[in-house]
Amino acid sequence: MSKTTMRLDRFLALTNAAKSRSDAKKVLKMQAVTVNGTICRLAEQQVDPESDPVMVNGVLLTYRKYRYFVLNKPAGVISATKDRISETVLTLIPEADPKDYFPVGRLDKDTEGLLIITNDGAFAHNLTSPAKKVPKTYFTKTEGQVSEEGIRMLTCGITFSDYTTKPAKFEFLSYEDGFTECLLTITEGHFHQVKRMFHEVGNDVVFLKRIAIGGLRIPEGLMAGQYKEFSREELDEAISQLY
Numbered sequence: 001m002s003k004t005t006m007r008l009d010r011f012l013a014l015t016n017a018a019k020s021r022s023d024a025k026k027v028l029k030m031q032a033v034t035v036n037g038t039i040c041r042l043a044e045q046q047v048d049p050e051s052d053p054v055m056v057n058g059v060l061l062t063y064r065k066y067r068y069f070v071l072n073k074p075a076g077v078i079s080a081t082k083d084r085i086s087e088t089v090l091t092l093i094p095e096a097d098p099k100d101y102f103p104v105g106r107l108d109k110d111t112e113g114l115l116i117i118t119n120d121g122a123f124a125h126n127l128t129s130p131a132k133k134v135p136k137t138y139f140t141k142t143e144g145q146v147s148e149e150g151i152r153m154l155t156c157g158i159t160f161s162d163y164t165t166k167p168a169k170f171e172f173l174s175y176e177d178g179f180t181e182c183l184l185t186i187t188e189g190h191f192h193q194v195k196r197m198f199h200e201v202g203n204d205v206v207f208l209k210r211i212a213i214g215g216l217r218i219p220e221g222l223m224a225g226q227y228k229e230f231s232r233e234e235l236d237e238a239i240s241q242l243y
């Protein structure tokens with residue numbers, strides 16, 4: 001038996017043939033589940049997801065070891081797998097078991113926008129590693145008018161007690177009713193980085209939304225709180241596009 005085997009109830013849950021492992025037991029009882037062509041009702045039956053054909057009512061289940069969900073994070077949820085008090089981003093994706101899935105990087109509780117949830121650690125590491133310099137673009141609304149000197153500081157680098165920011169891209173959108181709207185693109189992901197940068201130049205952030213990771217944008221029509229599954233190929237292609 002290969003070391004990649006898993007219990008049949010887990011396999012059914014992972015392939016969405018059942019909503020959960022306990023639901024899988026019902027599926028096994030009620031429906032014709034075959035493993036290698038033989039009907040099986042045992043939840044604890046070991047299957048090799050890579051090589052054992054498993055069918056439910058004659059339909060072959062396809063197993064993806066790694067999955068990628070693009071979430072339009074709403075404000076008010078935490079970028080974590082579990083929290084004792086607040087709702088987490090994982091609660092918005094019922095198909096992603098928080099035991100295996102996690103957010104790639106983090107957005108603050110009050111920050112909205114693009115967040116990838118996956119169970120692929122190597123992918124996450126690549127995307128968040130500062131060495132890879134993947135640009136992340138934030139729509140930012142700040143108090144006051146961002147000065148020329150502020151823009152120079154934001155784009156050239158700001159030295160904090162713990163690090164100096166790498167050069168960033170600033171794009172002015174509007175100034176209205178005492179607030180500036182702009183886009184800031186950074187290639188790092190320090191804690192509260194965008195808010196700290198704007199605070200340093202005298203313009204506190206009142207609204208923050210991540211709108212792009214590389215060339216990946218929030219999919220059209222995807223409302224706050226909704227998510228969409230991408231294949232690895234689709235995601236790599238979108239991210240590598242120019243923003």
Ligand code: URA
Pocket residue numbers: 106107108109111191192193194195196208
């Ligand atoms: N920078 C911040 O300050 N907050 C975020 O959530 C993301 C980037």
